[in-house]
Structures are given as C-alpha cells and as structure tokens.
Amino acid sequence: MTAPPVPASEPTPVAGLSAVLARLAAELPSAHRQAWIRVLHASPVPAPGVEARLLTAWPGGTRAELARALMRAWSSALPTPDGPAVALALQAAAVAHTTATEARRVDLVVSGPTTAAVPVRYTAQVIAEVIRAARRRLIVVSFAAYQIPEVVTELRAAADRGVRLDVVLESPREDGGVLRQDARTAFGTLAADFWHWPATRRPTEGGRASLHAKLIAADDHTAFLGSANLTGQALTHNLEVGVVLRNPEVVGRLVAHFRTLMNQEHGILRRL
Template identity: 40%
Template sequence: MSGSIPAPRGAGHSPRLPRLLAALHDRLPKDRAIEWARVLDQASGPADPVLTRFATTQVAAGLAEQLDTVIRVWSAECANLPGSALSLALASMSETARPIPPQPVVSGPVSPAVPARLTSGIALDVIRSASVSLLIASFAARGAETVISEIADAAHRGVRIDLLLEETTHAADAFSTLPNDVQIWHRIPHSGVIHAKLIAADRHTAVLGSANLTDRALTDNIELGVVVRDPTVVGPLVDHFRWLISPQAAIMRRSDR
C-alpha cells in the first residue's frame, strides 16, 4: 500500500492513518491543531526531520508519542504521501463541525498509555472559553492562584459565575479576593456534603472528575477526569446544578461572604 492514498474506511483493509489523524484532531484545541497542520505542511514525508524536531517541543502527556505513532503508520501505509496531504486532512477536520468525544484529563505522573490533557491546563482552558456563565463545584479549594485569576478575568468580562463549595472545608476562603458579584453557594445543613468537582463553561464545555481546586489536586495528586465538549451532555448537567441553587429546591443557600 506504500505510496497510495489511504482507502476509505470499510473498503477492504482499513488503514490506521485516518483514524490516528482524527484522534489527534479531537485531542488538540483548535489553535494547536492549526499549528500541527502548519508543521505537517512543511514535511516532505514521514522521515522529514522537521517532524522529530517538532515532537521534542511537545510537553503535554503522551503527545510526542502520539506524533511518533502517526509518523510510523504514515511511513508503513503511504510513505510517498507528502505532509501537505496530512495537513489538509487535519485542517479540514477543524473546519467541519462534528461531535468531539470525551477526552481524559489527569493530574500527577503521566505516561504515553493514554493521550490525556493535564488537569491544571484544561481547567484554565475551560474557564477561558466561558462567555456567558461559569459554574464551578468543588469539595475543597486551596491555593490554585492561576485558576482563581482566570475566574476573576471571567468576572471582569461579564461572565456570570456561581461557585458551589463545601462549607466544612472552608473552600470559600480561597476565593475571598474575587469580585462581590461572584456568587458562592453552600449546602443548607444536611447529612451530606458537596463532593462534586465540576467546571462548566456556558452550556458547551465541562471538565469533571476527582480533582478539587487545590494546588496538589491540579498538579501532583493522581487524579482522573474527562472534558466534555457536547452541549447535549453539558446543558442538562448545568441545568441540574442551576436547579440545586434555585430557591424552590431549598438545597443551597447563598453565602454572605
């Protein structure tokens, strides 16, 4: 098959290269996908040194290994195909609206086993993507100054912000510097606690998992989560938390700060 364009999926032998490019596109934010397309466009083929040099600059967990897999499969399936063809395929995916599957998010040690984003980075990305509302839930909060700074920036650009925080852990103390229009919610005294960990931007993107908004949880602890970019999933999730803080539910109360 060397030198040929990969056959369509389902047409006899199904090549891996199209699937690998699709997985790569699904992982990368749009600006990073554009950067990757630009680098691929410069490559004459899978052996071009520009690709190995680019791989050494990739610091996200497993991303260099993902590129190495693309190069190896590219070489095995269609070595004569120029990088401009792969670049065009990647750019075309960025211009075509399609559902993005949930992606893993991790804290702590990283490995090439799962192509995952780091919790600290994806939390900032999700907060930055909010233009109307930001809903955050956490059991504990300490430090996390970069996250708090991004929340403050969101408040300054007019985003409605609701923080659902566990009162017994004094999580609200970490957000004392935020503007007064940022609303903090505690659960009305009950046997249960707020244990959910969620950051939801508008109704389109959410990261949920095990990590609290603490320095250790965002970086050093072994934590696991997913980022969801599907409004059909994120919307009802936001609606549920909006119901929790509604007066008629009588479950949460606004903190006087």
Template identity: 40%
Template structure:
C-alpha cells in the same frame, strides 16, 4: 531536564509537547519570555518557571525546551520560537474544539500518552468562557493561578457560580474572596445526616465540562493522582447545569447563597 540527548530536529517536537501540556495562559507567558531573547541563556529555565509558577512539571518542560533550542542548528531567534509556540497552541486549541472528550490527569504521567494536566486544562476551559461558569468543589486552597483566571473571566463579564462544601472545609469562604464569585452551599439542615457536597466539575457556557476527581486545590491540580475528562457535548452539559440551576432556584432552595 531529562538527561536524554537532543538532536537538532527535536525542537518542533518539544514545542508541540509544551503547547499540549500547558494551558494558554502558561504558553503566552512563556512566549513573552522567549520573544526578546537572541539565544538561550543560562537563566532561561528559571525565567520560564517564574513567568507563571504553579505547575510541578514546569521545570522539566522548561529544561527540555532550553536543551532542544541549544541543540538546534542554526538556532532560531527567540521571537521565532515564541511565534512557533503560539502557533502550536492555537492549532492544538482548534483541534480540541472538534473533539468531544479528552482525558486529563494529575500526578504521574506516561510520556507516550496524549493526556493533559488538570491545572492546564482547568485554566484553558476557564479562559474559554464567554457567558457563564458553574463549578463545584469539596475543597479549595492553594489555587492562585485558578483564582487569577476566574477573576479575569468575571472582569470580562462572565457570570461565575461556585458550589462549595462548608462542613469541615473552608472552600466556600475561600472562593467567596475571589472577585465576581457567586458562592452557593448546601445548608446542614437541608441534607441527610452525614451527606456532603462532594461534586467536582467546571462547566463553561453550558457547552464544555471538566469532570473528574480533582478538587480545586493545589495538590489535586498538581501532585495528587487524579483523573478526569473534558467533555464537549452541549446538550448533555446543559442537562447537568439545569439540574444545579434547579437546586439553586428559590422554589427549590436546596442550595443557597453563601454569606461569609
């Protein structure tokens, strides 16, 4: 909790902050915790954090939500709070669909600026996928939530191609253990001396792109100071995905499928 006083009018503001700071999966998990409650109990913050752990900002956000709920008179039932949270998330997701670029960050943030956290955005963009996901990362570790999101995408029929480094990192091996993943790498004999596969992005349905400095690691998604952007520009995203499709094509063979 931040320690600042909460008036009875702060709850809508805090609900909007939660909906815009966390991804859809986190919001749904929190709504499920809130729904059966009559009033905020002493274990609310811990229950929210446990619902879907992994984001270092969960504790403070949960504390702010609990404090705002307690300060609201009359106190709404948890089911009303859950519905309001889902509605705020839906409105924010609709707003995002009409905006071409959105900044995302990891690490320290300025509360006054409307930027979202890398882990939440990665979860959100993967959840949006209907047909294809193409991602690239130098490193991959401590990403249980992202692995769950990718598995869910594969289960609903999304094709997932992951390009990962193999020199000095186990990224390709770790990603290959996620069900439904097609993992690619850049063989040593096909690259210049000292060159690395250092690209970091997630492209969804040839329309949406999360592009930035963050690897698929817990630290990069959470505590590191990282910056990126979500871009909705289908023609430009397709140019990027076509480039990597060419590198993965048998005729070119620059990127080849990883064999554990």
C-alpha cells in the same frame, strides 16, 4: 404493473453514494480529501480515468478500496450527479463530520504520575482552558478549595469580561458540612455568587452527606469533570483523572441540574 417499492432496509443508489461520501469525510485526512475534491470538481462524469486520477492525487496516501467504492456508488446513483455536485457533497459531509466530532469530543486529563497511554493534559492547564471558554456563565463546583492562585486569576479575568460566576463549595463543620475551614477564603475578593448545601437541607439518615462533586462548566457547551478538588496539591501532584466534555447536549443537562439545585424556591443549595 407498478413496480414494488424498495424495502426501507435496502439503500437506494443515491443513499449508497451518500453513505460512501460520509465514509470518505470520516476516513480521509483533510489534505487528502481536498485533493479528491479537486479531482471530482474537474470530472464531469464518473469516467474510468477518474479513479486513476483519485489514486494519484495525493502521493503516499493511496486509498484504492475507497476510490473503487466511490466510483461504484457514483456510477450507480440515479440520477447521476456531475463531478462538481459530488465534490460539493463531499465537502458538505466533511464539514458536518468535523462539527459533530468537535461537539462530542472527550479529552482525558491527568495529574501526578503519567504514562504513555494518555497524552499529558494536566488538570490545572485544562481548568484554565475551560474557564477561558466561558462567555456568559461559569459554574464551579468543588468539595475543597485552597492554594489556587492561578485558578483565581483566571476566574477574575472571566468576571472582568462579564462572565457570571457561580461557585458551589462544601461547607465547614459549623455550617453543617465536613470541612475544617471555609473554602471561600481561597477565592479572596472574587466577584462571584457562592453557594452551599445547608445542614437543614441534607439527608439525616445514613451518616453525614457531603457536597463531593467536582465540575467546571463553561456556558452550556464545555465542562471539566474529574476527581481533583480545587487545591494546589490536587491540580499538580496527586494522582487525579478527569475528562473534558464538549457535547452541548450532555453539558447542558449538567448545567441544568445545578441551576435547578440553585433555584431559590425548590433547590437544595443556598447563596452565601
């Protein structure tokens, strides 16, 4: 009689080992994990002494429960891989975990008053880092802009290394916006394409709409989103908060949104 298939909800022994290795990759500090990899690489089979060597491989960093889980899963795996294969699998799981974590990391950014709840990462510093991360295209969106010489210096450096700059700003009142002056003056002679939201393309009901978004996106991989305008006061003294996204999927959608808005045929924004 043919044995019944294993239900999809029940992990196979090999899947159990994979799950334990993924857990080790996520929970063990890098140096501790490397010490375990060395032990595994020198262990042909899951013999009883291997667990003891794991526990003494990294002084001061005992992970008895993880060591037991690893040995149990390794011994149960069919076919049973040798130690170097398990070591290689743990190393691969660690690389995959690091790559996924870095790609989806979110950093908090503050200006003005700070507390112990958020490690200090000032808005001006983060904006400079995001600008420096751009290699092909940089999209800068702000409601207002003035007194930002440090930001303009970074943008000039980006333009000098061949980065295409698109700067989207709110318009002055005479052009259908709500600002008292043209925000482009803050950028001097910066080599960039400047965009605005013409009055003829804004909603006419429910009051005057404004371009109030704040975004700096480097290529399709890194973006800063926050409450701060590109003004000297906002980047230093105001109480402002924001986040840096390093998730290419999310950042890519944000960038695609603004590229669609900039489309000369169908978009609402127009190049100045």
